[in-house]
Amino acid sequence: MDTDNSIIQRQPKAVSLLGGSAASGRVAHAYLFEGVKGAGKEAIARFFTQLLLCLSPMDGKPCGECRNCRRIREDNHPNVTQIRPDGQDIKKGQISDLIYKLNKTGLEEGRKIYILHQADRMNIAAANTLLKFLEEPEGEVTAILLTDRASAILPTIRSRCQEIHLQPPPREAVLEQLVTEGGVTRSMASTVTMVTADPEEALALSEDEQFGQARKTVIKLVEASDKSIQEALLFIQTDWGPLFKEKEETELGLDLLLFAYRDISAVKAGLSTPLAYPDNKSRWEEMALRLTFGRLASILEAILKAKRNLQSNMNRTLLMEQLVLNMQEGQHAL
Ligand SMILES: [Zn+2]
Secondary structure, three states, rough: OOHHHHHHHHHHHHHHHHHHHHOOOOOOOOOEEOOOOOOOHHHHHHHHHHHHHOOOOEEOOOOOOHHHHHHHHHHOOOOOOOOOOOEEOHHHHHHHHHHHHHHHOOOOOOOEEEEEHHHHHHHHHHHHHHHHHHHHHOOOOOEEEEEEEHHHHOOHOOOOEEEEOOOOOOOOOOOOHHHHOOOHHHHHHHHHHHOOHHHHHHHHHHHOOHHHHHHHHHHHHHHHHOOOHHHHHHHHHHHHHHOOOOOOOOOHHHHHHHHHHHHHHHHHHHOOOOOOOOOHHHHHHHHHHHOOHHHHHHHHHHHHHHHHHHHHHOHHHHHHHHHHHHOOOOOOOO
């Protein structure tokens, strides 16, 4: 669980935006916090809830010490309601109960706040009930909707919310989490965190057999094109083609290839950023000695060009053959 300070450091934009609206008294009726899992949606919701109810906020931040701040941290402030999916979805009854609770007396003076976790899981009846409530805002009531995918929220609800996009967690943090909690090898964790910033998606990818195969095949293509153009062209036919058939698969393959040459460039430049393929570091070092920066730049450019051609639906075998040829260009013209 995030401490309040770490979320302030990790989401400076959201914090200053929310701090500004609280300080100016221009608090919206509804907010939608969107971010991948691990971005700290719950922590930022708690930060904002504390800020809105804090007895002595300072510089757009809650004090963290007052009675209200403490009760929110312990999740027992009567004016703050948390709603989570009941089984598969958030049901109409949960929203009706919420509205009943907000309208009845007995709550404390001041603002009332409700937080909808996984708001995209509202079923249609629940969403319509909430929509009606949002259309007739009364009193000091603030909704905070949390979601991984704002696009999955009813547009009529979205349009009534102020949307706040949260930064994904830093790659290094997700990488460490995969290794220590997910039991993923460091080399695989390094690769999947290049593909996605979402820790859950990264974990699923690391366990995906096809992805593991794709990773191996990409490294072999790098090795083949390092040897000779003939070997690389042959490899495209025998290994690459059968594995990367669909457009999305080819796109992933090209991204993985791009990461390999970025690794080699980073090694050559002596950068300390975590590699995508740390298990291949010694080979990268060896290649980095032979390849000039100019040559690496033209290889990266060739891969990016192939990615663009993929979008224009070029024949994929032809596209890969052309890429291999382009990557070889300049090889002997150092
Ligand atoms: Zn406080």
